[in-house]
Amino acid sequence: MLELQGVSKTFGELQVLRGIDLHLRQGTVSGLIGPNGSGKTTLVNIITGVYPPDSGRVLLDGKDISRASADQITRLGVSRSFQNVRIFNRMSVLDNVIAALIGHDKAGLTTLLGRAKRTGDPKVTTARQALKTVGLLEQRNLSASELPLPLRRRLEIARALACDPKVLVLDEPAGGMTPAETASISELIRSRIAPGRTCIVIEHKMDLISHVCQHLCVLNHGEKIAEGDPRSVVSQPEVIEAYLGRV
């Protein structure tokens, strides 16, 4: 499905990622964890084409996408959410999701000049469906800026989900949330989003990770230090050391 081969990235003097190999299997949820500054978000940015890797390759269905731009990669079927929530603040909740669907239209002249929201447009139905999945259908006509943080995160997920992506990347879906909210979003991911979908979840909260992930990968200082079944991974001494220091 999605495969990383020896991906490295350097910012100035700082080597953020060193030769990361990663293989995401079809239909599984993989977790990506690691202490702050371990390179998780950089990895996600490389996968989604925000910037290219210095070396190494990213393969989507066997096709090299490491030099493709962010918009091309999105159209190829990789959708994401952001660690610092990014939504279109001056649009309604529903329009935010429709905005994502517009990007997947073919950019012909007639498509471009056609009505964005025709009544009976399948896009509206799809968008409503996505909002329903994350439980935001009631708020669809609110301005997106009026949503509280947990709902914004859900809106981001709905937006990514609406495009029916091959790979769904969730960057800290429970960042800044209370335990109750975290539990609720982790249940949402497990029961309604994950089934049958290839996902990467970046998270600090271990209860969320252990609740939703079938596969776990641990980064530290830009290197992959462990990978495998979540339960066995978190008990490995290197992982404990990376998180807690030498005990």
Next chain:
Amino acid sequence: MTDFLQNCIDGVMFGSGYALLALGFTLVFGVMKRLNLSFGPSIMLGAYAGTWVYLNFSQNALLIVLVTVITTVAVGIYVERLCFWAVRRDAAIASMVSSFAIWMQLEEVAMHLLPERTYPFPTFFTSTVIDIGPFFVRSEHISMFLLTLVLLALLHLFLFRTRPGLALRAVSDNPLASTYMGINSSNIFFLAFAVVSVLGGLAGFLILSADSQVTPFFGLWATFKGLIAMMLGGMGSLTGAILGGLLLGVVEANAFWYGGPLIRDISAYLLLFIMLIVRPGGLVGQRIVTQQQAAYERV
């Protein structure tokens, strides 16, 4: 070749005035990451006040300098409160547009104060031509150049040897961190504007005095020369402002010599346009631009 070198000498002399104006822009940009397009017009209002005193009351140079500087500072503070302090913290562009609108306002005020096209501005430099080998320099340009150096030294002392200067540099480097150090950044912005206005008032006085007249175009002139010089040299960098000012002076002097006044002005804008496209941070100020870019892309 002699022509070219002579142009370069002239350019450096003029450029020192540009550098002073650019320092005003660069200090505000360095500290607030915003552009104050009203800088030129506020200096012009100061100069108009100076001229008004000169025409009506007294020919005392010190008094006129004082009036010019005080008026410039007063207008500067008005601009700061209205376009910068009151505008939301994250709205750098709004501040720029706002200062652009206030520019037009200040120009009209100036027109009403002194409705004629040109007014004499007191000259305190005697004008003689000094020969150095095959080249010549005008004495008032030398005095201006030297005074610019003095002002620069004073500014440097202020920034690097005093506590308010340190606070200013701290806010410029990292506003959030300096807030946690107990620095009130709002006060620092105010201080930056005051310092910049003093500098601007003095610069205006020097430049106009060498020109011995003030016209309603001075506001536009000062804003653009300062802005272009800063953007050429480097956004928010002191060295950049000086480099940019000198570069602009040299380019303009040559363009004027080979092409006339119109070509000179066009070449200045062309230089700015090209620099913005190729290297928006200017010669030495790319750091700020990359930082802003990185902050935006931190996702």
Next chain:
Amino acid sequence: MPNDYLLTVISNIGMISLIALSAYLLLISGEISFGQQAYFGISAYAGAIATTLWGWPLWLALLFGSSLAALAAGFVGLLTLRISGLYFSIATLAFAEMVRLSLFKLTYQIEIDGELIGPNGAEGFGEIRWIFDNDVSVLEYTLLIYGILLLVLFFLVLIERSRLGMIFRMLGQDPLLTRVQGLNPVRYKVTAAILAGFIAGLGGTLYAHSFTYIEPQIFNMMLGVHALAYGLIGGLGTVLGPLIGVAIDIGFLESVRVIQGYRMVVFGGLVALMLIFMPRGIFDEKRVYWLKSIARRWFRA
């Protein structure tokens, strides 16, 4: 016969609305241009040359002038792709000033009926006689201006409802996020620039033929800051926003005697205050959305 002065003011409003709409189109796509006057000016000169010196009909001259303006705008748009924010604004300002100064150098005169006619640098370009030669009354010309304005408005309303319009607004809020939705910002930024250039261009050619005399000085920054301010005052939530801005400035400030001569003092202050209290104008996105939902409820009841 209606009052000619009044008609001039009204036709003025129409032409200035066009440049305001052009600045508005860029504003909603997130770029603040200080330089729309350049395209207004390019088209004014090109259109006037086409009718006066080459004897073209007005509609063709309009198309020619505006296309040239759109071309220039597209060119600048391509060059400035990598920069945004204040760098973009200053770059457009520098370009506009370059154009204005270059017009001082533009001399292209042809002898017509024993008289040298055509742009002549700082002397300007007079004798743009299309209106007189074709016996068009002030009223008819005003109607023409408003016909074109209506067409442009209709077109812009279509755009606002279209995918393209939505993409413009997405770009205006977060270019990076737009990119991650699978849209290539480059293409749409340039599209917005070209459309805006064309609309400003329409205003320019109309302006030249309405006033019969143009000079480089007309296309200075004052025009640019007005064009920009109209949208910021009227509001960025609807196409009507810039028109409301124009109406407030020309209709209201021009007619109130007390502020004659202090118009820029009031106008500049108004813009500054608006930016503090209503940064996206009177009819911003929120208010427009609210009004629409009220209207919808009324419609149903």
